[in-house]
Amino acid sequence: MRAPAKAHTPGRRILRPKAGGVARFTPFKPTLARANSLPLDHPAIVEGRTLFPGKVEGPWTGRLLISGINNPKTGAKVLKGVWAGFPIYTLTLEERKTCPRSCTVYTQCYGNGMQWPKRNDVSDPDFMAALAMDVAAAARQHPDGFVVRLHILGDFYSVKYVLFWALLLEMFPNLRVYGYTARRIDADDLESRKIAQAIGILTKLWSRFAIRTSHPEFGPGRSVVVDEDPKLPDVIVCPAQTEKTAACATCAMCWNPALQRKTIAFLRHGPARGRRPKEPIA
Ligand code: SF4
Numbered sequence: 650m651r652a653p654a655k656a657h658t659p660g661r662r663i664l665r666p667k668a669g670g671v672a673r674f675t676p677f678k679p680t681l682a683r684a685n686s687l688p689l690d691h692p693a694i695v696e697g698r699t700l701f702p703g704k705v706e707g708p709w710t711g712r713l714l715i716s717g718i719n720n721p722k723t724g725a726k727v728l729k730g731v732w733a734g735f736p737i738y739t740l741t742l743e744e745r746k747t748c749p750r751s752c753t754v755y756t757q758c759y760g761n762g763m764q765w766p767k768r769n770d771v772s773d774p775d776f777m778a779a780l781a782m783d784v785a786a787a788a789r790q791h792p793d794g795f796v797v798r799l800h801i802l803g804d805f806y807s808v809k810y811v812l813f814w815a816l817l818l819e820m821f822p823n824l825r826v827y828g829y830t831a832r833r834i835d836a837d838d839l840e841s842r843k844i845a846q847a848i849g850i851l852t853k854l855w856s857r858f859a860i861r862t863s864h865p866e867f868g869p870g871r872s873v874v875v876d877e878d879p880k881l882p883d884v885i886v887c888p889a890q891t892e893k894t895a896a897c898a899t900c901a902m903c904w905n906p907a908l909q910r911k912t913i914a915f916l917r918h919g920p921a922r923g924r925r926p927k928e929p930i931a
Pocket residue numbers: 886887888889890894896897898900901902903904913
C-alpha cells in the first residue's frame with residue numbers, strides 16, 4: 650500500500666513547474682519575528698566573513714550569474730513595468746567580507762541562514778573577468794534586455810568594482826541592474842563614503858541602475874528594515890513579504906522610476922528566533 654502523501658507545511662519549499670516569470674520554488678514564508686544576531690565575539694563577526702567559508706568559491710566552479718528561476722524572491726522573468734519581459738539573473742558575493750561594518754543588519758544578515766548558495770570570491774584575480782564574460786553571454790542571449798539583481802548576499806566592495814559596473818552598463822545597453830547597498834554617503838568610514846558617492850552617480854541612470862541605499866531612516870531611494878509596517882505614505886512594505894505578490898518579477902516596484910523617491914521597507918527576517926546559527930566545520 651502506498652504511503653499517504655506528506656502534507657505541505659507552510660514555509661517549506663516545494664517544487665512546481667515553471668510558472669510564468671516566477672521561480673521553480675514557492676517562496677519561504679518570511680520570519681516576521683526579530684531575527685537572531687550572531688554575538689559580537691563570534692569569529693564570523695570578528696573576522697568579517699560568512700558563516701560558511703566553504704561556500705566561497707572562485708569563478709572556475711561555475712557561472713557567476715544565476716538565473717532567477719532558482720530564486721523564489723526574484724523570479725525568472727519580469728512580468729510587469731518598464732522591464733517587462735526581461736529575464737532576471739542574480740549575483741551573490743560573500744556577506745560581511747564585502748560589506749561595511751555600518752550595515753544595519755551586519756550581525757543579523759540573512760546569509761547566516763543560507764548555507765547552500767555559492768558566494769563568489771571577489772579576491773580571486775579572475776573574478777571581474779569571469780563576471781564580465783557572464784554578462785556578455787547574457788547580453789548576447791537577450792538582445793532585448795536582461796536584469797541583474799545585485800547582490801543576493803554581499804555588497805559593492807570598492808570604487809573600482811562600482812566603476813566596473815559603469816563600464817558594463819556602457820558596453821551592454823540591454824543590461825539593467827537593481828538591488829540594495831549598505832554603502833552610505835553619511836557612513837563613518839571614508840571607503841564607504843567614496844563607494845556610495847560612485848553608486849550615487851550611477852543611480853542618476855535609475856532607468857538602468859536602480860540601487861537603493863539600505864539605511865536606518867526612511868528617505869528617497871532607500872530601503873529600510875522594519876519590525877512592522879510603519880504605515881507612512883512614502884513607505885511601501887515589500888509586497889512579496891506580505892504575500893500580496895509572488896516575487897520581484899511580479900512586483901517591479903524597487904526599480905519603478907515613479908517610485909524612486911519612496912522608501913521600500915523590508916520586514917526584519919533571518920534565522921528564526923531560537924535557531925542561533927553555529928560555526929560550521931569549514
Ligand atoms: S518591493 Fe517588489 S521589487 Fe522590491 S524587493 Fe519587494 S518584491 Fe522585489
